[in-house]
Amino acid sequence: MNCSIDYGSSVLRSLFRNPASPSRLCLSTSRSEYAVVPDTDSHRRALSSEGVPFAVCEGSLLVIGNDASRVRWISRLPASPLFADGRIPQTDAPARQMLYELTQAMLPELKCAGGVCVLTIPGAGQGESVTGLNAEFLTRLVRMRGYTPLVLGSAEAAMLSAGVDSRFTGVSVVIGAESVSWCVARRGLLLATDAISAGTRWMDLEIARAFGVQVWDASGRAYLDAERAGEWRRESGVDLRQPRDEQESLLSRLYAVLVQKLAEAITVAVGSVDPGLRPLEAVPVVLAGGGSLTAGLVDVMQASLREHEAGHQRYAVRVAVNAETAVVRGAYVYSELELAAGRPGAAA
Numbered sequence: 001m002n003c004s005i006d007y008g009s010s011v012l013r014s015l016f017r018n019p020a021s022p023s024r025l026c027l028s029t030s031r032s033e034y035a036v037v038p039d040t041d042s043h044r045r046a047l048s049s050e051g052v053p054f055a056v057c058e059g060s061l062l063v064i065g066n067d068a069s070r071v072r073w074i075s076r077l078p079a080s081p082l083f084a085d086g087r088i089p090q091t092d093a094p095a096r097q098m099l100y101e102l103t104q105a106m107l108p109e110l111k112c113a114g115g116v117c118v119l120t121i122p123g124a125g126q127g128e129s130v131t132g133l134n135a136e137f138l139t140r141l142v143r144m145r146g147y148t149p150l151v152l153g154s155a156e157a158a159m160l161s162a163g164v165d166s167r168f169t170g171v172s173v174v175i176g177a178e179s180v181s182w183c184v185a186r187r188g189l190l191l192a193t194d195a196i197s198a199g200t201r202w203m204d205l206e207i208a209r210a211f212g213v214q215v216w217d218a219s220g221r222a223y224l225d226a227e228r229a230g231e232w233r234r235e236s237g238v239d240l241r242q243p244r245d246e247q248e249s250l251l252s253r254l255y256a257v258l259v260q261k262l263a264e265a266i267t268v269a270v271g272s273v274d275p276g277l278r279p280l281e282a283v284p285v286v287l288a289g290g291g292s293l294t295a296g297l298v299d300v301m302q303a304s305l306r307e308h309e310a311g312h313q314r315y316a317v318r319v320a321v322n323a324e325t326a327v328v329r330g331a332y333v334y335s336e337l338e339l340a341a342g343r344p345g346a347a348a
Contacts, residue, residue, distance in 0.1 A: 001114075003017075006157075053067060083178065103142065126179070158327050200290065204229040234293070286320050305317065
């Protein structure tokens with residue numbers, strides 16, 4: 001059996017064949033966060049009455065994954081990310097245990113020996129020491145489920161799922177919560193890859209800080225509410241080309257900062273890699289990840305790339321179909337390729 005899991009800093013997603021109907025795929029999704037609730041009889045009764053599962057840890061009740069959003073009304077605190085700053089928690093034992101539990105729940109049980117799981121990891125752009133620790137821990141979790149783990153970059157995975165029309169040639173960009181990953185490929189062959197260690201969570205925190213988006217705990221201490229700022233970013237209908245107020249103008253400027261860095265890095269990479277890209281009338285650029293869905297981003301990215309164009313090189317920017325699941329779908333495609341190639345551990 002083969003499967004994939006995208007360990008996103010905002011959302012975890014896994015994809016695998018339906019055991020009851022192998023011709024169909026199952027997508028499992030969970031928020032990469034947990035909520036902390038005081039351990040009192042009244043709080044336990046409230047959670048039980050709502051059917052919310054919880055764990056007990058050092059005087060607190062922990063609510064994991066998708067259920068965390070259901071308890072905002074009693075937790076009084078923003079949910080805590082399982083990958084703070086895109087990193088595996090080294091000293092937070094409960095968070096590490098929660099990652100184990102989520103991995104066990106999101107990957108199907110193997111019915112026979114063998115099986116490959118292609119996974120993507122957080123921490124892009126933060127150096128080899130961070131990505132190495134992340135990969136070491138998460139591949140161990142996958143092995144504990146019985147699979148042989150294979151690590152794939154997020155942008156490479158997105159190219160596999162969204163680059164069919166361009167014959168897997170061009171640039172793919174994944175705008176995630178903690179980082180923006182990109183790669184340049186020619187017919188599926190990776191030519192260059194890199195990342196920026198800032199993403200939508202950085203934008204959400206800046207919005208919350210600038211406009212006082214806060215939440216208060218029972219003792220009156222204030223915390224920036226990046227989650228509520230993120231909900232506004234996703235649901236307000238903001239268009240980066242036509243901001244309607246100061247808050248939307250700030251978001252447009254924050255996106256412009258990321259896009260400017262991206263455009264500079266991509267144009268330099270395209271100009272220096274295999275000349276096979278240069279004859280293209282326009283290099284395809286596909287955007288994926290939750291941060292790619294903001295209206296106007298394609299035009300902003302297109303304009304920034306145009307500013308950095310060298311010679312007669314042109315770019316054609318678009319957003320991937322089903323952009324939020326492009327990474328996990330591409331990782332699954334890679335697992336199918338491994339299965340077809342008969343790699344060790346890729347038994348059906």
